[in-house]
Amino acid sequence: ETGVTQTPRHLVMGMTNKKSLKCEQHLGHNAMYWYKQSAKKPLELMFVYNFKEQTENNSVPSRFSPECPNSSHLFLHLHTLQPEDSALYLCASSQGGNNYGYTFGSGTRLTVV
Amino acid sequence: QKEVEQNSGPLSVPEGAIASLNCTYSDRVSQSFFWYRQYSGKSPELIMSIYSNGDKEDGRFTAQLNKASQYVSLLIRDSQPSDSATYLCVVSDGQGGKLIFGQGTELSVKP
Numbered sequence: 001e002t003g004v005t006q007t008p009r010h011l012v013m014g015m016t017n018k019k020s021l022k023c024e025q026h027l028g029h030n031a032m033y034w035y036k037q038s039a040k041k042p043l044e045l046m047f048v049y050n051f052k053e054q055t056e057n058n059s060v061p062s063r064f065s066p067e068c069p070n071s072s073h074l075f076l077h078l079h080t081l082q083p084e085d086s087a088l089y090l091c092a093s094s095q096g097g098n099n100y101g102y103t104f105g106s107g108t109r110l111t112v113v
Numbered sequence: 114q115k116e117v118e119q120n121s122g123p124l125s126v127p128e129g130a131i132a133s134l135n136c137t138y139s140d141r142v143s144q145s146f147f148w149y150r151q152y153s154g155k156s157p158e159l160i161m162s163i164y165s166n167g168d169k170e171d172g173r174f175t176a177q178l179n180k181a182s183q184y185v186s187l188l189i190r191d192s193q194p195s196d197s198a199t200y201l202c203v204v205s206d207g208q209g210g211k212l213i214f215g216q217g218t219e220l221s222v223k224p
Contacts, residue, residue, distance in 0.1 A: 033211075041216075042214055042215070042216040042217060043157075043201075043214045045211065048211060056211070088154075088156075090156055090157075099144075099145050099164075099205070100162075101145075101147045101149075101159045101162055101203070101212070102159075102212060103159070104156040104157050104158070105156060106155070106156050107155075107156045109154075
């Protein structure tokens with residue numbers, strides 16, 4: 001596989017459920033990101049990891065919990081979400097710094113019911 | 114607050130015309146500039162990058178950068194209905210930390 005792979009592609013969960021989103025990059029990049037994109041809104045940066053260390057948490061509620069076991073894998077653990085958390089969740093990776101742009105995964109379309 | 118401003122549109126052009134997408138940014142020390150295309154319900158895809166003043170051409174796409182005016186643009190020649198998408202202007206954080214995304218301009222190319 002190449003690029004950035006996200007699973008699942010679609011997820012429907014209840015407000016009391018616990019689920020996890022997975023992201024894997026095969027590009028040898030050392031930085032990974034979680035973004036949230038709600039309908040008709042710009043991308044919102046959630047978390048940044050560099051060399052598997054979290055370097056930014058953009059005031060994200062604690063019901064979203066990221067995990068980065070190594071530079072190739074990134075998870076987003078979800079629990080007790082709200083309907084307003086329904087959105088497209090995008091994972092991206094980069095070489096570090098910002099000269100080359102980010103490569104995005106296909107995203108997970110999350111619906112909270 | 115570092116910002117990237119785009120007209121949200123929608124910008125509507127007829128097939129075969131030139132589409133012009135514009136963007137301004139606030140961080141004077143930004144060094145890297147990108148245009149991403151995002152189809153509805155899909156993830157953003159990098160289509161152009163530019164790092165120095167002037168024009169950069171790639172096929173039907175031309176990116177233009179003017180650092181003195183803090184202005185970036187994307188021209189799409191011979192627009193096709195398949196170009197209909199939201200175009201995101203993206204600028205590097207001058208401190209080297211991360212990229213800053215604009216809100217995107219929705220482009221609609223009418224057959």
